[in-house]
Each structure stands twice: as C-alpha cells, then as structure tokens.
Amino acid sequence: MAGARYAVALLVGSLLVPGVAAAQDFEARGFRLGSTSPRQATAENLAAGKALYNENCSQCHGEKGDAQGVAADLLNPRPRDFRRGIYKIRRTPQGELPTDEDLFRIVGNGMPGTSMPAWRGLLSDAQIWQLVDYIKSFSEDFADYPAEQQFLLDGRPDASPESIARGAEVYVQAECAKCHGENGRGNGPSASEQEDEWGNKIWPADLTQPWALRGGSTAEDLYRTVTTGVNGTPMPSFSDAWKHEDLAHLANYLHSIGREPVWGEIVRGTKTDSIPEDPFAPAWDEVPALDVRLAGQVIQRPRLFNPSVQSLNVRALFDDRELALLLTWHDRFEDNGDNGKPSDRVSVLFSARELEERKKPYFLMGDRKRPVDSWQWSAGGGTETFLARGMDEVTLRPSPVSGLGAYRDGEYRVVLRRRLAASQDDEVAFRPGEMIPIAWNVWDGDRGEEGKRRAISRWYYLLLEPETPWTTYVWPIAVIFLAAVGEMVGLRVLRQRWANEQPQAPALQEVPES
Amino acid sequence: MRRLALPLAALVWVAVWAALRFGVQPPIPGQVMGLYMSITTVAILVYVLADQERTRAFLAPLVALLRESHLAVPRLGVLIVVPLLLGWYTYDSVRPRFDPPFEARTIHPEPPASFRLHGADFDVLRGHRPEGMGVNAQNLAAGRRLYYRNCMYCHGDYLNGQGHFADALNPLPANFRDSGTIAQLEETYVFWRVSTGGPGLPDGATPWNSSMPVWQDFLTEEEIWQVVAYIYDATGYTPRESGSAEGH
Numbered sequence: 001m002a003g004a005r006y007a008v009a010l011l012v013g014s015l016l017v018p019g020v021a022a023a024q025d026f027e028a029r030g031f032r033l034g035s036t037s038p039r040q041a042t043a044e045n046l047a048a049g050k051a052l053y054n055e056n057c058s059q060c061h062g063e064k065g066d067a068q069g070v071a072a073d074l075l076n077p078r079p080r081d082f083r084r085g086i087y088k089i090r091r092t093p094q095g096e097l098p099t100d101e102d103l104f105r106i107v108g109n110g111m112p113g114t115s116m117p118a119w120r121g122l123l124s125d126a127q128i129w130q131l132v133d134y135i136k137s138f139s140e141d142f143a144d145y146p147a148e149q150q151f152l153l154d155g156r157p158d159a160s161p162e163s164i165a166r167g168a169e170v171y172v173q174a175e176c177a178k179c180h181g182e183n184g185r186g187n188g189p190s191a192s193e194q195e196d197e198w199g200n201k202i203w204p205a206d207l208t209q210p211w212a213l214r215g216g217s218t219a220e221d222l223y224r225t226v227t228t229g230v231n232g233t234p235m236p237s238f239s240d241a242w243k244h245e246d247l248a249h250l251a252n253y254l255h256s257i258g259r260e261p262v263w264g265e266i267v268r269g270t271k272t273d274s275i276p277e278d279p280f281a282p283a284w285d286e287v288p289a290l291d292v293r294l295a296g297q298v299i300q301r302p303r304l305f306n307p308s309v310q311s312l313n314v315r316a317l318f319d320d321r322e323l324a325l326l327l328t329w330h331d332r333f334e335d336n337g338d339n340g341k342p343s344d345r346v347s348v349l350f351s352a353r354e355l356e357e358r359k360k361p362y363f364l365m366g367d368r369k370r371p372v373d374s375w376q377w378s379a380g381g382g383t384e385t386f387l388a389r390g391m392d393e394v395t396l397r398p399s400p401v402s403g404l405g406a407y408r409d410g411e412y413r414v415v416l417r418r419r420l421a422a423s424q425d426d427e428v429a430f431r432p433g434e435m436i437p438i439a440w441n442v443w444d445g446d447r448g449e450e451g452k453r454r455a456i457s458r459w460y461y462l463l464l465e466p467e468t469p470w471t472t473y474v475w476p477i478a479v480i481f482l483a484a485v486g487e488m489v490g491l492r493v494l495r496q497r498w499a500n501e502q503p504q505a506p507a508l509q510e511v512p513e514s
Numbered sequence: 515m516r517r518l519a520l521p522l523a524a525l526v527w528v529a530v531w532a533a534l535r536f537g538v539q540p541p542i543p544g545q546v547m548g549l550y551m552s553i554t555t556v557a558i559l560v561y562v563l564a565d566q567e568r569t570r571a572f573l574a575p576l577v578a579l580l581r582e583s584h585l586a587v588p589r590l591g592v593l594i595v596v597p598l599l600l601g602w603y604t605y606d607s608v609r610p611r612f613d614p615p616f617e618a619r620t621i622h623p624e625p626p627a628s629f630r631l632h633g634a635d636f637d638v639l640r641g642h643r644p645e646g647m648g649v650n651a652q653n654l655a656a657g658r659r660l661y662y663r664n665c666m667y668c669h670g671d672y673l674n675g676q677g678h679f680a681d682a683l684n685p686l687p688a689n690f691r692d693s694g695t696i697a698q699l700e701e702t703y704v705f706w707r708v709s710t711g712g713p714g715l716p717d718g719a720t721p722w723n724s725s726m727p728v729w730q731d732f733l734t735e736e737e738i739w740q741v742v743a744y745i746y747d748a749t750g751y752t753p754r755e756s757g758s759a760e761g762h
Contacts, residue, residue, distance in 0.1 A: 059662040059671065071662035115671070115678045122672050265614045295679035298667060299711075299727040305667060358615060362713065363723050435615055458684045459723060463612050476605040483597035491580060491593075498581060 026093070030244030031227070032152040036092075036099045038142070041133035049134025052127055057135075060115065065138030075115050076306040077214075078200055085139035086197055086232040089215040092147040094229040094237035097139075099150050103132040106215075113212030113310065151227050151239070153220045156248040159255060167253025170246045174238055179204035184257045185410030187332040197232040204235075206330055206410075210258030212310060217258055223251035261291040261311070267325075267438065269316035269464040275324045276317075279406055279413035284326050287315040294442060294455035299364055300391055307455035308444035312346070318464050323430045324417045325462075327377075327440070334407040335445030337380030342450035344407075345443040346414055347376040350428035350436065352387060360437045360459050365391045373428045377403040377414045379445070387426055391452055400427070420464075432466040519572040523558050530554045619685055622699065623719035625706050631730055638706045642756060647739040649747070657744025660737055665745075668725070673748055683725050690749050701753035704742050 026033055041049075054063060060075060062068040065082035072079050080087070089106050090098035098106075107128050110118030119128060136142040157163050171177065171184075179194065181187040184207035196202050210217030215225050226247050229237030238247055267290045276283045292312045296304040313328040327346050337343035351361050352373040359370065365388040366372030374386040374394070383403030388394045400423045405414030422429040430436065437459045443449040534542055534550055542550070562572045579585050579592065625638045647653065661673075668687040670677040675689035688695045696704055706714070712724030729738060746753055 056672065059658070059666070069662070070659045071666055074663060115666070117671050117676060119672075122674065266612065268612075293682035295682035295725075296667070298664075298679075299725065300731075358617065358721070360721070360723055363725065367713070433610075435612070457682060458725065461614050465612070466610070468610060472605070472609050475608045476601040479604040480597045480601035483600050484593075487593050487597065494580060 026151075026239060029239070029242070031239055032155065032244070033149045034152050036101075036147050036150050038146050039100050039129070039133060041137070045130045045133045046137060048127070049130035049132070049137075052123065052131050053134050056119075056123070057131070065135070071115075074305045076200075077114050077202065078198070079116075081198065082135050082138035084197075085141040088230045088232060089225075090147075090228050090231065091150040091153065091224055092228060093149070093151075093239070095231060096147045097141055097145065099147050100129075100132050100136075102150075103135060104128055107131055107135075109216060111214040112216070113214060151224065153224055156219070156223060156251065157245070159219065159252040163249045163252045164256045165253075166246070167249035167251070167256075170242070170250040171253055174242065174250070176250075179234070180207055181332075181410050183409055184208050184254070185330050185332070187330075187410030191332050194234050196234075202233060203332060206332075207254050208257055208259055209261075209311065209330065210255075211261050213258075217255075219251050219255040222254045223248055226250055226254075262289050263293070264290050265460055266290065266435075267314050267316050267460060267462045269318050269323065269462060271432075271465065271467065272317045272319055275319055275322060275417065277404065277415075279326060279404060279415045280408065284315055284317075287317055287326070289313050289315050290460070292440060292457050292460060294440070294457055297364070297441075297452055297454050297456045300452055302451070302453050304449060304453040304455070307442075308447045308449060309442045309455050312440055312442055312457070314440070316462060316464070318420065318430070318432075320420075322417050322419055323464065324415050327412075327414045327416070329412050329442060330410055331407075331412055331444055331446070332410055333446040335379060337378075337445070342443065342445040342448065343378045343380035344412065344445045345376060345378045345441075345450075345454075346405075346412070347374050347441045348416060349374050349388075349439040349441070352426040352428065355437070362390065363439055363459050364456065365389075365394065368393075371426055373426065375399075375401045375403070375416050375418075377405050377416060379405070379407065379412070383416065397424075400424075430462075430464055432464040434463070436462040436464075438462040517571055517574075519562060519568055520575045523562060523572065526558060527551075527554060617721040619721060620719045621694070622703070623716050625703055626716060629706055629710055629714060631709055631735060636706070636709070638702050640756075641702050641705075643701060643705075643739055644735075647736050649743045653740045654744055654747050656737070657740035657742070658748070660733065660741045661744050661748075664729070664732065665741065673745060685721070685724055687726075690745050690751075693751075696745060696749070696753070697751040699754060700756050701742060701746075702756065704745075704753070705738060708738050708742060 053061075058069055060067075060069040060071045060079040061082060062072065062079075067079045067081035069079060085097050087098040087102065087106075089111075090096070090102045092098060092102070106116075108118060108120035108125075110116050119131075123131070176184075177188050179186075179188040179190050181191070181204075186204040186206035188204060191204050194202050194204060205213055207213070213221070215221050215230075225235070227237065227239045227244075229235050238250075242250075268288045270287050272283075290313070292314060294307055294310050294312060296307040298305060309329050309331060311329070315326040315328075317324045317326075325348060327348070329346070331344055335341045335344045349363075349365065350373045352366070352371040361367055361370035361372050365374065368389050372388045374388050375383065376386065377383050383399055383401055385397055385399035385401050386394045387397055401416055401418045403414060403416045405412060420430040428436065438461065439459050440457045442455045443453075444455075449455070531551060531554075534547060561568075563569055579589055627639055628635045628637045628641075630636075643649075661669075662671075666677055667679050668677040668683060669675055669690065670680065670687070673690040675687040675692075677687060680687050690696050707726070709728070709730045711726040711728040713728055715724060733741070
C-alpha cells in the first residue's frame with residue numbers, strides 16, 4: 001500500500017516538475033500566468049449538479065458522461081466525452097485540464113455554430129457551478145492532476161495597424177495557412193485530412209466568419225485559443241514556441257479578418273448604370289449585403305441535420321433592363337462533380353405568381369397552389385431554371401437566367417442575371433419598390449449533400465430600391481418656410497398687442513424681479 | 515412654486531416619458547408611446563389652464579423669451595431651431611420607408627374538426643389520448659428520446675424554441691416553456707399540430723409559412739403521443755382539459 005502511494009507521489013512529482021519549468025519558460029516569453037483555485041465540491045452540490053445534468057445535459061453528453069446521449073449520433077461536432085478530461089476551450093496550457101472558471105464559461109456561453117446552447121439565463125450561476133462540480137466527477141484526473149496555472153488574457157496591445165500587420169506576419173510564419181488557408185477561410189492544403197482525438201472527421205475553423213467560432217470571437221478569445229490550443233484536435237498551442245507579444249498581435253490580426261455579419265430581412269437592390277460581369281469585380285463590394293442563416297432540410301426524407309454551409313451572403317444590383325444577384329458563400333473544397341462527389345450548388349427561389357392575400361408559396365420549393373420559380377447554379381453544370389410545386393414536382397424549363405460563378409480560395413461567388421420583366425407564365429417579375437419574397441438553398445458536394453439533403457433558408461424579401469421622389473425634399477422645405485413666416489407674423493401681432501397694453505401688465509413685471 | 519410652473523410641467527412630462535421608455539419591459543411600441551405622451555400633455559395643460567394665475571405663470575417665461583430685449587440671442591435661436599425641427603419631422607414622415615410587410619401571426623389557429631392521420635380520420639374536438647398510450651415512465655422516456663432526435667434542432671435542448679436552427683426560421687419555433695404555448699392547449703390540439711405540421715395549418719393561419727414538419731410522415735401515432743407527453747412533462751405544464759376551452 002505504502003509502496004503504491006510512494007509510486008503515485010513520484011509519478012505526480014515528475015509530472016509537476018516539468019510543469020513548473022514550463023511556467024518559467026512561458027514567463028520568459030512574456031506570458032502572464034495566474035494560479036487556479038479549484039472548488040471543493042460538496043455532497044449537496046454534486047447531488048444537485050447530477051439532477052441538473054440528467055435533466056438538461058444527458059440527452060447529448062450521456063448519463064455516464066460518455067457522449068453517448070440519445071441525440072449524440074446526429075450531432076456534428078459531436079458532444080464532449082467528459083470521461084477523458086479532454087477539453088477544447090481552456091486558459092490552461094496545452095494538454096492540461098480546464099479550470100473551473102473555464103468550464104463555467106463554456107457552459108454559460110455555449111459554443112456558437114454547434115448544438116451546445118448558452119445556459120446562462122436558463123440556469124442560475126449557482127446551478128451552473130453545480131453542473132461544473134458534477135461534470136468534473138466524470139474524470140478522476142480533476143482530483144489527481146488539477147490545472148495549477150492559467151494564462152492571463154488581459155494586458156494585450158491595442159489592435160493598431162502595426163499590430164495587425166505584425167499579426168499577419170505571424171500568421172504566415174506560424175504556418176496557420178496550412179490548415180486555415182491563406183485568407184483564413186478554413187481551406188488550407190491540410191484541411192481535408194483532420195481528425196480529432198476520437199477519430200471524428202473535423203475541419204479547421206473559418207476565421208472570417210467569427211459568429212460561428214466555437215470558443216467565441218473576441219480578440220481575447222482568439223488570443224486564448226492560439227495560446228492554449230484546442231485539446232483533442234490538431235490545433236496546437238503556440239505558446240510553446242512563440243512570444244506573448246507575437247500571439248497578441250496574431251489575435252489582433254485574426255480579429256481583423258473576421259467580418260461583422262449583416263442579419264436582416266431585406267436584400268436591398270441598388271440601381272446602377274452598369275452591372276459588372278465578373279462576380280469578383282470590386283464594384284460589388286460597394287453594394288449593401290444581407291447575410292442569411294441556413295438550416296438543414298429536416299422536413300422531408302432524406303434529412304440533413306448538419307448542413308455544411310450555415311450562412312449565405314447576398315447582394316443585388318439592377319439597371320433599367322436587368323437584375324443581378326451576387327451569392328457568396330464559403331466552402332472549403334471545390335466540387336464540380338469530377339471527383340465522384342456531387343457538385344456544389346446554390347439556388348434562388350421566388351414565388352412564380354403574384355401573391356394572393358400575401359400568401360407565399362411553401363418555403364420548401366413551393367406547393368400545388370403556389371409554384372416556385374427556382375434558379376439553380378451548379379459548379380459542374382452551369383445555370384438551370386425550374387418550376388417547382390414542392391420538392392417532388394420540379395420541372396426543368398428554358399432558362400432566361402444567365403449565371404456566372406467561380407470558386408476562389410474557399411469562397412464561391414455566383415452572379416445570376418435576368419431581365420426585370422417576366423418572359424413566360426409562372427415567372428417572377430421585378431418591379432422597383434415592391435417587396436419580393438426570396439429564399440435560397442445551398443449544397444456542399446464534399447459532404448455528400450445533394451437532392452433533398454441541402455441547407456435551406458426561410459423567405460426573405462428582395463427590394464429594388466426606387467429613386468426617392470422629389471416631393472420627399474419639397475415638403476420639408478415648404479414646412480420650414482411656412483413655420484418661419486408664421487413665427488414672423490405671430491411675433492409682429494404680439495408686439496403690437498404688447499405696445500398697446502404697456503401700462504397694465506402686472507404679471508409680466510414679476511419676471512425680471514425673479 | 516407657481517413661478518416654476520413651466521419648468522415643473524416640463525419635468526413632469528420628461529419624468530413620465532422616461533418612466534415609460536426605460537421602466538417598462540418589453541419596450542412599449544412607438545404608436546402606443548405617442549398615445550400615452552399625448553394624454554400626458556393634455557393632462558398637464560388641463561391642470562395648468564384650470565387656474566388663471568397658474569396659466570399666467572406658465573406662460574410668463576415664454577412671453578419673456580419673445581419680449582425681453584436681453585433675451586434676443588436665445589430668442590433668435592429658438593425661432594430658427596423650431597422651423598428646422600418641424601422640417602426634419604416632415605422629412606422623416608414623408609421619406610420612403612421599406613419595412614417588411616407586417617404579417618399577423620395566428621398563434622393558435624382554430625383546429626379542423628378532424629384530420630387524416632395515417633389514412634384514418636382523427637377527431638380533434640372529441641378525440642383523446644388512446645388507451646394503452648398513457649403517460650407513464652416508459653412512454654416519457656421514449657418521448658424524450660424522440661424529442662432529442664427530432665425536435666431539438668429547432669425547439670432547443672431546453673424546449674425554449676432556441677434550437678440550433680431557430681435563427682434561420684420565421685416564424686420562430688414555439689417556446690414550450692412559455693405559458694402561452696402548450697400550457698394553453700388541449701393535448702389533442704398539440705397532437706394535431708405535431709401530426710400535420712406547417713402544411714396542415716388551416717387557410718386562416720397566417721402567415722402560412724411555418725417550417726414545422728409533418729411528423730406523421732416520420733413517426734407512428736404512438737410515438738407522437740409519447741413526444742407530446744414528454745414536452746408537457748419536461749416543462750411541468752399539464753394539457754388543458756378537453757371541453758374547457760371554447761375556441762383558442
């Protein structure tokens with residue numbers, strides 16, 4: 001017994017000594033580290049945490065913490081397996097367990113872009129702490145090898161242009177582009193061959209769409225991830241080889257390439273003299289954009305629970321003759337049908353007829369009474385137009401739509417153009433000033449998405465912004481003029497009256513006295 | 515106090531506005547806010563005009579502003595700013611606005627008397643949970659499994675309508691924990707909505723674009739009853755008794 005204990009002490013000691021040495025190395029490179037203070041779980045908190053866990057968490061993470069909950073096999077990324085103590089989002093050095101605060105934060109904030117919701121607001125802080133206590137009980141490591149130090153994330157340089165430029169150099173030197181791609185779209189040369197610790201296929205993060213970053217998207221979050229790595233995945237910790245300052249600049253750079261999404265209801269089409277042919281023409285960047293969230297098609301078989309493309313960016317330009325829609329989305333791999341996988345596709349849906357009583361067609365490709373005019377562009381096959389009365393009744397028809405699309409560095413850009421006026425029955429017509437229902441579907445061939453297995457959107461509106469009528473400016477000027485005249489006339493009348501009643505004005509004489 | 519009638523009136527007006535604007539959650543809609551503030555304005559004026567002395571004191575600072583020679587600079591300022599404000603207000607009300615058309619949402623549309631369920635008629639008004647599909651531990655466990663393999667993506671882990679796909683949908687998925695959803699409904703009504711989904715909504719149920727799947731295409735009758743039992747059990751609500759609700 002005593003011998004065994006001695007052996008354990010030796011083992012733990014040998015683990016601790018390199019730890020301390022590493023801390024000194026970190027500090028020599030400018031990182032600041034703090035100590036941790038693990039909670040002592042009381043029996044009551046563990047019992048309360050267990051009840052909360054079984055009620056709210058076990059559906060995905062499993063009653064035994066083994067990630068074998070009833071929903072687990074439909075989720076991607078898969079739920080965390082708590083038994084092995086491998087946690088992705090931490091402030092502790094690579095390979096170490098998270099602190100209690102790390103667990104508290106991740107339960108509270110959730111993981112954007114996954115099915116892990118933010119529990120703050122749904123559960124009290126005290127309840128989340130009870131869950132932290134209970135989750136730790138699934139792995140003995142929390143008792144045996146608790147994290148003793150954590151990186152402090154504050155005190156980083158501001159995101160000055162110099163800092164961002166230096167961060168861009170670090171991005172190149174640290175070979176981030178190998179996985180994340182030259183422009184951070186998660187499409188580097190090694191992007192297709194990544195696996196996590198459990199043998200699941202995973203993909204590098206798209207750093208330009210920060211709203212779906214699992215660990216959060218602030219510069220602080222990004223600094224934490226590059227500093228501590230993501231345990232259980234190929235994302236390493238860069239604090240072993242880089243200085244604090246370099247990683248802080250890198251975080252500023254990564255934050256700078258993340259785009260702010262523009263969620264909303266309306267695609268605002270802008271009038272122009274000439275619609276650019278090239279989807280990558282700089283003129284498109286001036287056009288207001290709308291970002292659209294996509295969901296998996298889970299309404300008809302075969303269903304898609306984890307769509308690859310979760311948002312689409314849309315812009316619209318029009319002239320006197322034509323409308324052009326620019327559809328932009330990120331896809332890590334180009335699939336045009338040549339590699340045995342389905343072709344990547346996008347489609348735009350309109351109501352084929354004028355709405356009656358504002359009733360739109362069924363958002364999934366229309367219905368018997370209300371057909372849908374569908375324009376589809378495929379990376380392998382160009383542009384086609386369909387009339388659809390539901391997903392099972394789709395008829396190909398002569399296409400008045402011309403499409404031009406290209407794939408460049410992890411991004412598809414497709415321009416679809418058509419005359420404003422309809423050229424046949426059951427075809428949408430575009431008139432400036434009208435709210436035109438519009439929806440989209442996207443397929444990622446690399447993930448085997450084809451047919452009904454697709455990402456879908458609800459109905460949004462397309463508005464071709466009409467020119468502002470001149471009366472909009474005339475009315476305010478008229479009102480200002482009339483008000484000014486009214487003031488002058490009124491004041492003159494009052495002055496005459498005051499001149500006449502000068503002798504007796506007792507109330508007014510009080511005013512100067514006060 | 516009388517001499518301060520105008521500043522006091524202004525203070526009361528601002529206090530009422532601030533209380534309504536910041537003290538009430540969720541925020542009061544603009545038109546209703548306008549109505550409340552008109553009432554406040556009228557009430558203050560009635561109070562002021564009820565007394566002659568008070569009226570005179572109320573008007574005194576305004577009269578002074580227009581009359582006193584040492585106030586010429588502020589007077590000029592006011593005379594310029596007021597027409598400009600009116601002009602801006604006019605511009606703001608005549609400029610073209612493009613808001614998405616308002617779509618009234620019927621939360622709980624009148625159910626049909628009966629609907630087709632797997633080829634047979636189910637009576638929504640007089641039907642009930644069949645014998646042998648009672649609410650017991652086994653059925654609740656099965657319902658829970660079904661919920662997390664089918665419903666969670668939209669209605670959420672917490673049954674609060676905040677699932678992974680919720681942001682992509684409109685109308686938003688129902689929040690079962692809200693007292694205005696399943697807590698208001700009979701079990702057969704919920705059974706009907708789950709069985710027939712968005713396409714099963716009656717014509718009057720605007721806007722006609724719910725993304726709720728037709729669950730009888732995926733689940734057996736027993737499974738639908740199980741999942742209905744589960745969402746009541748998990749949220750702690752009980753279904754409304756049949757016959758207790760005349761219309762919804």
